[in-house]
Amino acid sequence: MSFIEARGVEFYYSPEEDKVIKGLDLKIEKGSYVAILGHNGCGKSTLAKLLCGIYEPTEGQILVDGMDTANENLSFDIRKKCGMVFQNPDNQLVASIVEEDVAFAPENLGYPREEIRRRVDEALKTVDMTDYAKHATHKLSGGQKQRIAIAGVLAMSPECIVFDEATAMLDPTGRKEIVAAMKRLNKEIGITVVTITHYMNEAVEADRIVVMNEGEIIADGTPKEIFSKVEELKAVSLAVPQVTELLYQLEQDGFELPRGVLHAMDAADVIDAFIGGQK
């Protein structure tokens, strides 16, 4: 059984409005790194909240590690397993001091003091913010605030973290920090990472990409597979990474180049090989 399983999920905020999620089936395996792509209003943020049990599906079922998110008795167990980092770094920090904010979740869970201390120190170390433990949260940069938010979730020792456009409000440096942190959490600690984004360059880093449009999944596969379908992505107003776009344009101009190239160096190799073949 998959770690997260959505079965025929439908969701609307009120019966008069259109459905935000329309009959969605999704399986996310433990330890995977999944990016969910889609343009604004396609229901991807709603899906994130459904996965963590903040919202309950109107129709269908979501199971996190076998637990139904609609079951109120399990909501703490689900949240402990599946944490969430939000878009705005300012709106998710609860305390004015870094370490007190990181301690918030273990305090809520009622752990003894030594255990809280241990978890806080460990979480801060993982996001490389140990030196800032006593700092005031409002004086940190966006990227640092977001790392504290990640530490706050890590202090619950979750098995999965959902990032709901966690890099959207950051500057390029902050964005790099957070993407690096996601990768490290996934590869080194083995945490399942689900990142919701509309930055293609971030999606490239994932092992699997799920593309959403108007509440439905329209494509699902590895970055290479997804970004090979340039026309389909453009049809739902999504761009492809710049490198992929370049090769696509060259292909349109009659050069026979392979699709699904994601990184600049790979593209260079491909073009080099092509020129070599022409000679």
Added chain:
Amino acid sequence: MLKDVTFGQYYPGNSLLHRTDPRIKLLILVEYLILVLVASTELAAAVSIMFTVFLIAVSGVKLRILLKSVKPLIFVLIFTALINLFFTTGESEPLVDWKFITIYQEGIRSAVMMLLRLLSLVLGSSVLISLTTSPLELTDAIESVLSPLKLIRVPVHEFAMMMSIALRFIPTLIEETNKIISAQKARCADFESGNLLRRVKALVPILIPLFVSAVRRAEELADAMECRCYHGGEGRTKLKVMKACARDYIFFTFTTLLTVGIFFINNITIAGIVELCRDIF
């Protein structure tokens, strides 16, 4: 415009008062208020002033900073003193009786007493709480001191949580206000000219976006807190536990004795002491 706004007046330091358990300080504050308000004779007033001076001395706060906290209240202090001076009537002949102004001896006495009393209240509570206790410590202390009220279903934890979140969001909202002001100025909004009504009206385009955004922030924060398993104060533990040490208890006992003592001191008059001395010798 809002750059200089700081919340509270916390003066970082490591004095005796800084190190005292904030809960003990809250209790001492209550006793101190009683002490100052009860002291009605010259002798009792002298004792309460001495205690105030003692508090200032152990707070390690510089006099200049202390006077700053009195500054906004100068008008109130003078006004109260004058009211007492002119409107207290006594049995003896008035000292001054000129047109509508009559000043009695009792008036002078009560004006001076009132001035000293108010001054002590302001100075004493500043050094006890606002200058030597960080806002976070204060919130924790309030939660802890009021926790017996939970028995009669007063939501003490929720109240403390609200206070600490409010403190946490003050810098964020100040930053946001500055951004909105700049944005409105860039579109030729004028906040500095015109009469009072015009200026108040000019604030509306700042306040409305600020409120809207605060509500949105609150909504997101609530989701984030829920995601981190917040479910009220029940079964919640704390990273930092306040611990009162022996010194704190000694301080507290001393203040308690003094406060009880002030009721007795009130009954001792200077004439009584003179008589006592005459009896002895």
